Amino acid sequence: MKQTRDDKRTTVEIRHLYKIFGDDPKGALAHVEAGMSKTEILKEHNHVVGLNDINVEVKDGDITVMMGLSGSGKSTLIRHLNRLIEPTAGEVVVDGDDIMAYGDEALRRLRREKMSMVFQNFALFPHRTVLENAALALAVRGVKRADYEDEARRWLDRVGLGGNADQYPSALSGGMQQRVGLARALTSNAPIMLMDEAFSALDPLIRTDMQDLLLELQAELSKTVVFISHDLDEALKLADHLVILKDGYVVQQDEPQAILMNPGDDYIIDFISDINRARVLRVRSVMRATAQPQPNVAGQVHPEDTLEKVIAISGGETGLRYAVTDDEGRQVGILEMQDLVRALVPTGASESGMRTRASA
Amino acid sequence: MATYDFVFDALGLRGWCGEASTDTDAPMSMDELLAQSGGGGGGAAPAVSLWELPFPSMDALNDACAAFPQSRELTQGLERGFLNAKDAMSFVLDPLTQPLSWALESALYGILTTPWWIVIPILMAITWFVSRSWGLLAFVTLSIAGLAFIDHYDYAMQTLAIIFVCAFICVLIGVPIGIAMSRSDSFQNGAIPVLDMLQTLPPFVYLIPLIFLFSVTEPKLYGIAIILYAIVPVIRLTNLGIRMVDPHVMEAAEAFGMTRRQKLYGVQIPLALPNIMAGVNQTIMMSLAMVVIASLVSAPGLGVLVLRGIRNLELGVGLVAGLGIVILAVILDRVTKASLARINAQQKS
Ligand SMILES: Nc1ncnc2c1ncn2[C@@H]1O[C@H](COP(=O)(O)OP(=O)(O)OP(=O)(O)O)[C@@H](O)[C@H]1O
Ligand SMILES: [Mg+2]
Numbered sequence: 001m002k003q004t005r006d007d008k009r010t011t012v013e014i015r016h017l018y019k020i021f022g023d024d025p026k027g028a029l030a031h032v033e034a035g036m037s038k039t040e041i042l043k044e045h046n047h048v049v050g051l052n053d054i055n056v057e058v059k060d061g062d063i064t065v066m067m068g069l070s071g072s073g074k075s076t077l078i079r080h081l082n083r084l085i086e087p088t089a090g091e092v093v094v095d096g097d098d099i100m101a102y103g104d105e106a107l108r109r110l111r112r113e114k115m116s117m118v119f120q121n122f123a124l125f126p127h128r129t130v131l132e133n134a135a136l137a138l139a140v141r142g143v144k145r146a147d148y149e150d151e152a153r154r155w156l157d158r159v160g161l162g163g164n165a166d167q168y169p170s171a172l173s174g175g176m177q178q179r180v181g182l183a184r185a186l187t188s189n190a191p192i193m194l195m196d197e198a199f200s201a202l203d204p205l206i207r208t209d210m211q212d213l214l215l216e217l218q219a220e221l222s223k224t225v226v227f228i229s230h231d232l233d234e235a236l237k238l239a240d241h242l243v244i245l246k247d248g249y250v251v252q253q254d255e256p257q258a259i260l261m262n263p264g265d266d267y268i269i270d271f272i273s274d275i276n277r278a279r280v281l282r283v284r285s286v287m288r289a290t291a292q293p294q295p296n297v298a299g300q301v302h303p304e305d306t307l308e309k310v311i312a313i314s315g316g317e318t319g320l321r322y323a324v325t326d327d328e329g330r331q332v333g334i335l336e337m338q339d340l341v342r343a344l345v346p347t348g349a350s351e352s353g354m355r356t357r358a359s360a
Numbered sequence: 361m362a363t364y365d366f367v368f369d370a371l372g373l374r375g376w377c378g379e380a381s382t383d384t385d386a387p388m389s390m391d392e393l394l395a396q397s398g399g400g401g402g403g404a405a406p407a408v409s410l411w412e413l414p415f416p417s418m419d420a421l422n423d424a425c426a427a428f429p430q431s432r433e434l435t436q437g438l439e440r441g442f443l444n445a446k447d448a449m450s451f452v453l454d455p456l457t458q459p460l461s462w463a464l465e466s467a468l469y470g471i472l473t474t475p476w477w478i479v480i481p482i483l484m485a486i487t488w489f490v491s492r493s494w495g496l497l498a499f500v501t502l503s504i505a506g507l508a509f510i511d512h513y514d515y516a517m518q519t520l521a522i523i524f525v526c527a528f529i530c531v532l533i534g535v536p537i538g539i540a541m542s543r544s545d546s547f548q549n550g551a552i553p554v555l556d557m558l559q560t561l562p563p564f565v566y567l568i569p570l571i572f573l574f575s576v577t578e579p580k581l582y583g584i585a586i587i588l589y590a591i592v593p594v595i596r597l598t599n600l601g602i603r604m605v606d607p608h609v610m611e612a613a614e615a616f617g618m619t620r621r622q623k624l625y626g627v628q629i630p631l632a633l634p635n636i637m638a639g640v641n642q643t644i645m646m647s648l649a650m651v652v653i654a655s656l657v658s659a660p661g662l663g664v665l666v667l668r669g670i671r672n673l674e675l676g677v678g679l680v681a682g683l684g685i686v687i688l689a690v691i692l693d694r695v696t697k698a699s700l701a702r703i704n705a706q707q708k709s
Contacts, residue, residue: 082615111617123612127630127707140618168707188616 005241005255011192011224012058012081017090019076019248022047025304026087038247050076052249054090058241061222063214065235065256068245074228077245078196080225082115083107094192112141116185119199124169124178130180131155131165137188148187155183159213175206182210186217195227199234211237232271236260236280244268257285261343273346278308286343287324287333294334295322303332307340361425364416375705377425395514416687428631442572460529460587464579467521468660472514479517482505491698503687506566512662512684519661519688523647526583530591531645533638539624559592563653571657582654589650593642601635602628609707634704641696648689 020028020041021220028047031040038049051073058064066074079085080092083099084188093100099110116137124133132139135152139145159179169177169234178198185193199207217226235242236256243253252264260281263269284303298320301310314320318341324333368377414420418431471479480501487500507516541548566585575583605628613623628635655663662681669678 010421084611086612108617108619111615115615116617117612119608119612121608123608124604125612126606136612137616140616140622142456184616194615 003148004248005062008059008061010057011060011095011111012226013091013093014056014058014077014080015091015093017054017077017092018045018078018088019050019073019085020088021050021215027059029088034055049078049248051087054248054250056243056250056253058224058226060224063218063225063227064227064241064243065227065239066245067229067232067235069230071247072245073248074230075196076248078194078228080228081192081194082111082117086207112137112188112190114190114296115192115194116188116190118178118193118195118198120200120341122169122174122181122201123313124177124180124184125184126169129166130172134165134168134183134187134264135189136184137190151324152187155186158181158186163174170183175210178210179213179335182217186221192224192226195225197228197230200230209233214238222254232275233280236285237274244271255351256280259284261285269346276308277344277346278311279306281307281343283307283310283324283335284333286339287335289333291331292334293319293331294323297321297334299323300325301335302326307344310335310337310340362420363422363633364424367416367421368425374427377427386393396558442569446572451644452571453573457574457584457660460525460583461578461580463525463529464522466585467525468518468579471517471521471586476513480508483520487695490702491695492699492702496694496698500691503691507687510680512569512680515660515665516684516688517661519648519663519685522586522651522659522661523584526586526590526647526651527640527644529583529587530594530647531640532596534591534639534643535598536560538595538636538639539602539628541595541599542602542628553593555596560586563589564648564656566650567654567657576657581655581669582651582659585657586647586650586659590643590646593646594636594639597635597639597642598632600630600642604635605631631707632705636702637696637700637703641693641700643687644692644696647682648685648692652685674704 018029018032019025019060020032022028022045023302025047028045028049032049032052033046038052041047041049051116054077056066068074076085076089080087081094083092083102091100093099094110094114099107102110111123116258128136131149131152134156135143135145135148138148138151142344153162153165156162161179161183164172164176169180172180178181178201181198185195199210201209202347214225215238217223227235227238229238239256241253242256242259244251244259246267252259252268254262261266261279282303283301283305286307286360287303298317299322300312301313301322301324303324303326310322314322314337318337318338322335322337323331324335326332362574368374405587406563418434422430428508481502484497484501487497489671491497504513504516508511512563537551541551563585566588567581570581570585574584608629609627610623650668651659651661652663655661655667662684665681668674668676669681
């Protein structure tokens with residue numbers, strides 16, 4: 001049985017986090033807490049609300065994706081997790097410690113040993129070779145070249161750059177540079193990985209490659225990943241837990257399938273209206289959960305199969321019914337093709353049929 | 361009666377001025393001297409038309425009120441103040457700058473007592489080391505050999521020695537100052553006017569206070585003048601270079617837990633190096649310009665010959681020395697630029 005979210009350990013907890021940019025953030029905080037909107041605060045008090053009462057739990061081994069449009073505060077939020085930005089109010093708790101209480105030394109240790117980071121614009125050191133870049137985290141800790149070389153080469157090999165170790169970053173394409181960025185984060189061996197729009201600057205094809213690489217690595221390493229994205233398809237592909245931000249506050253956070261099936265408000269409905277639902281929705285989201293065998297099943301499907309795959313299997317026939325069986329071959333539900341087709345219609349158009357969420 | 365009597369009368373300051381308001385014991389101003397020699401001297405108050413109204417300058421006001429200082433007292437006061445502070449200043453500055461004298465003396469001594477067949481290969485080696493260019497090496501060798509051939513070897517080497525010492529000290533002091541400026545905006549705001557002043561002050565003016573402070577026979581006199589004049593670009597470009605380091609790269613350094621020291625030596629200085637080297641190039645060129653002027657205060661080298669050319673109207677001597685300076689300038693410029701280009705190429709490739 002799959003581990004549910006509640007069973008997992010909370011690695012990073014963000015509690016009531018506020019960030020206000022301006023001359024008197026504490027003063028403006030009172031207005032934010034009193035419920036003034038971002039635009040009002042900007043107009044009347046000339047302060048920018050970066051983050052507004054953020055509460056998120058990042059679970060161990062999950063990919064938590066924070067997404068939102070430009071200016072929604074994604075970069076600001078992720079930079080609070082390793083305190084590249086100081087909050088106006090609130091706490092960030094990492095493995096039980098409030099990192100806001102950390103001094104310089106403790107903070108450096110956190111950044112060196114617990115968290116690594118991948119940046120949208122790669123931010124490699126142009127004056128160091130690919131190998132030296134990949135080994136940055138180790139070099140910072142004082143490890144000598146002879147001792148870090150093997151480790152760095154191993155990770156460069158792993159991201160497919162074994163042959164480029166002695167080149168300088170400027171000799172590499174964008175996609176390859178970001179592989180170095182990824183290798184740099186992996187070589188640090190930190191359990192938490194922060195990725196700020198790590199793949200946004202890449203061409204679509206290379207982006208897909210990188211996403212696949214990340215998922216592959218994740219299956220192997222089970223890091224705790226916080227991933228920032230403004231691309232819904234990317235978010236849905238990667239996320240175990242999806243946090244949607246708007247104007248600095250959290251609009252909705254949940255498992256991606258749940259958000260697709262039960263969007264919290266009009267903003268989210270708008271947001272998800274353009275995606276290819278057949279490709280991202282999974283059988284478990286539209287099946288009726290039951291162990292009771294049913295007559296006339298046309299075959300068996302897996303709960304994690306996408307609807308697209310089931311449509312292909314069914315040959316487009318809408319009257320069919322499938323048994324949903326897990327890895328051990330036990331039946332966990334029944335999928336009616338009718339439900340499947342209904343689920344393909346964007347939420348706003350089919351209120352009643354959609355909201356019956358079968359998975360308990 | 362003088363034009364501005366009414367000012368003091370109106371302010372009720374007549375008493376402060378003293379009764380005899382005209383030409384008492386105050387030294388005569390230039391105007392008065394001219395007026396006297398012009399033969400118009402006399403007590404009669406000239407009726408001044410509006411057209412000839414003098415600016416209410418210190419001298420004009422002194423005419424009206426003897427207690428008001430003349431402008432020459434300003435310059436005299438400045439001089440007196442400086443002379444009073446001089447002893448205290450030399451007491452502090454003398455020992456502090458003594459190493460500069462030693463450095464210059466030993467560099468001059470060293471470069472002249474070492475035989476030419478050692479010095480020239482050393483210079484060639486330095487050229488090769490920083491530029492790795494055969495063409496430049498050949499150019500430098502031929503130029504120095506040419507200067508030696510026309511018996512200007514000693515002068516040229518003296519000039520070079522002074523430039524080496526001064527430029528080295530400029531880098532030694534200038535780079536840390538530039539780093540400090542890049543780290544603190546308030547320090548930068550305070551330092552920039554000083555740098556602006558150092559850069560705009562005419563080179564001769566540097567010499568004036570220094571002549572009072574140190575004896576003209578001491579090498580540090582011209583050493584300090586050269587350093588003050590030439591240090592500005594290396595400070596400015598170090599500051600600029602560090603401030604221009606990609607903020608994203610700095611953020612990555614921060615995110616991976618680098619200390620301030622690691623960031624400085626591992627990221628900021630290496631990435632600012634092209635700019636710092638451009639500053640060093642300018643510093644060296646400015647040292648060369650100043651070392652010629654400094655021959656007025658006993659700096660040895662090619663400048664002395666230029667000066668002799670001017671003083672004794674020895675046209676040939678002056679022109680040949682001038683040509684020698686041009687050759688040195690080209691050598692220094694090319695060699696520093698070549699090393700700069702090499703650093704740039706290293707960072708790009
Ligand atoms: N240093 C700052 N000073 C003032 N305002 C800031 C600062 N940094 C961010 N902001 C503001 O905070 C808000 C959130 O910015 P942030 O960069 O976190 O957005 P983002 O979601 O990462 O957007 P993007 O997709 O463009 O990267 C924006 O309105 C931005 O203008
Ligand atoms: Mg951003």
